[in-house]
Amino acid sequence: MIEILNGGTQTTIQDSGRHGLRHLGMPASGAADKFSFALANWMAGNRWDAPALECALGGLHIRFTSDTTFGLAGAEMWAQVNGQNIKNFTAISVHKGDILTLSFARDGCRAYIAIAGGLKIPEFMASVSTYLPAKIGGIDGRALKAGDKLPISHRPREMPRSIPKGFIPNLSRHVVLRSLPAPEWDGLDKASRRHLFVSPFHASSATDRMGSRLRGDKISMSKQMTEVSMTSSPLIPGTLQVPADGQPILALADGHCTGGYPRILQVIRADLWLLGQIAPGSQVSFRRCLSEDAPQILKARNSFYNGLIDGFSF
Amino acid sequence: MPLKKNQSLNTARNTVQDPHLLDYGDSSVLIHYDLPAGTHYSADINNTIHALAQALRTSQNWLEIVPAYDSLLCQFDMSKITLSAAKSSIKKHIKNLKPKPKSTQNVIEIPVAYGGAHGPDIDAIQKTSKLSHKALVKLHAETLYNVCMLGFIPGFSFLSEAPEPLHHPRHATPRAHVPAGSIGIAGWQTGIYGLDSPGGWQIIGRTPLKLFDPSREDPFLIKAGDKIQFIPIDAKFFDGFSV
Structure with a gap:
């Protein structure tokens, strides 16, 4: 499980989105930067489309309630674990009680945090993606806030890994x-x-x-x-x-x-x-x-x- | 009626002329029908669009098929087909489309409490139309509407043309909050809000039915291509419907 200590500017749960529903007025939603989202999941050893956290602009603080690994990708947000700087586009192992904090976005807008195993969230129309205007997906269709506890699923997965050189995208303002x-x-x-x-x-x-x-x-x-x-x-x-x-x-x-x-x-x-x-x-x-x-x-x-x-x- | 001209050109098949296929980026084609001059809506064209949408959906090559009033978006899977293949497939479907396609016969009855707290803008439309409350409600409710498209927010139903006396421009400044189920008028269009949302339509009534309800097995009550029949109800029965 992970616990949200601070939701930041806007953190939502996203996956690859619910597609093929635009004729019902329903946009696909899903990770706004699907590529960084996929890289975060890949590093965590998940399927590329496992449910993950999307943090816009920064300010997210989370506590891990068990030993695990997560992949961090997307906008550089000066992330730290227990006050120690960590590198963007890497997989990080953490222990029970460790706290991850994201500061503010530098070269982009959104950071993705994929926990090994993926978040375990009920689907709505075949996706967990949060769509705020209709209050669907994620946790009650809203952005995450302090006190939210998110269970992790334990599907079989690969070992966590780092992105080979040359595969990391360049983000810029x-x-x-x-x-x-x-x-x-x-x-x-x-x-x-x-x-x-x-x-x-x-x-x-x-x-x-x-x-x-x-x-x-x-x-x-x-x-x-x-x-x-x-x-x-x-x-x-x-x-x-x-x-x-x-x-x-x-x-x-x-x-x-x-x-x-x-x-x-x-x-x-x-x-x-x-x-x-x-x-x-x-x-x-x-x-x-x-x-x-x-x-x-x-x-x-x-x-x-x-x-x-x-x-x-x- | 400008439609007559088309009929003489194309009497054997259909009153609807072949559409334009417009490129929409690298992965979509927009099918666009020209409306007869001086009109803003054609039931024949909209029925053709829904029939074409249904025909196209039989193929797995499309990611999204989105019908609207006079246009149809076809987003294709670039890993399966190219833009030119997508266009020829669309052309084939247009050619094979049955003459005079009918829209689905699915008529949905929607109870509406007109006026009062549920329809705050009905007085304004009464003034411009010079109709009594009763006559206005009758005029709006006796028309059988086509659901031309869903959009804006999930479940928002854009319906076919309202009777002319009811036409009314949008609010210059949209309301911050329009409750779900509100029935509105915007220009010649009438429509139903699927969710609570900000909005600029003139609100004349409200239905207690939920157009979009995530807890239902099928969250969407109305689909594009359906027909809508409004049934006026007394405001005191409104809450009784909300189950």
Whole structure:
């Protein structure tokens, strides 16, 4: 078991998410940075998609009530065990009574803590992922708080291990997202098509698991587009929408399933994990990707990591 | 009716013209139907979309099939098919779609307490429509609605067009709290809130039924493609329904 001493800014229980339910208005949720989540589980010797803790921005303190091992991955948060610094992207053995503390996020937004064996949490619609707006998943569908006690499951597992050199991702306060046109791309005015890829945006304080409001050069749609109001249409994580004020919104893991603003860009699948590392204040840039390159980029990434993490794909 | 024009072009098959297939990033295709000029909703198009969604779901290549008013999102599994294969598969399904597909015949009766504390905005709509309370309720409830899509929050049901006198713009500033089950109007649309949430729709009534209840075996009461019949109830019976 582990005991939460301090939930921090927002710590939730996540797995790979509940997929295929967007037609019911239910987003997939799941780890916002699926890649760091998978690495944390791999280090702990778990299946890549075992339930783990996702801590946004920092402040999480937990106590272990038995000897165990955990994998730590994602944003650097100056983690310590009993006041001793520990390294990010490593597996750490702890004893009964040891206390893990995360400070604040530096080069990203979310850290993942996977306990050997995985957390034992009841599933809702085939996933334990916490989705706060509907109060489902995790513990009563809410963020974790002091006093919560989380049981660990004891499924057969591999020995804990460390990530080989070259497999650790580089996180930064400047997130670069390769993108392709989304359905209303053609409705952008000409100047905005240029601005979009030249000047970086800043993620505003309105940045959470649902989406990130970006601040930067005003992005405008052509006159024709602004005159007709759009009928609500489906949305997916990684879509950049432009409301009338010209400050775009990037949809994340818990984002709405439908929306009424023009959709101009879609982040390629291989880069979707990076969305989870956008913190308030991060710089966000978009890079144009060629549509024929996107499947190749994905294939290359998947084959590189498949040898390491069984069953995982971006 | 602009629909007439399409009928003459395509009398043998269907009043609905073939849709556009738009690329949506590297792993999705958006099927978009043009509405007849000057209209904002077409039941024929929406029925076609739900029939197409059903046909596409028979394949394992899709991760998400999400129908909306005049569009349908198809997210494919990039490890199984390519974008061009996804598009040809969609084209094939569009071609093979039966003429005049009917939406499912599943009619769900939804009891609604109109007005009062459950429908705080009904007075505003009464004013613009110049209808009496009774006439307004009758007009809203006697229409059989299509469930065009679910979205926004789990269970939120976007329904087909409300009768024209009831059309009303959203609140300029959304309410911080709209209770689950509230029935609202936004422009020409009418809909039901699946969960307590902030929202800007004009609230005219509320159903005691839970559209989304995680404790039920099937948490979703309503699916896109269903039909909705509202049954007006007296506010005093509202609590009796809440089981």
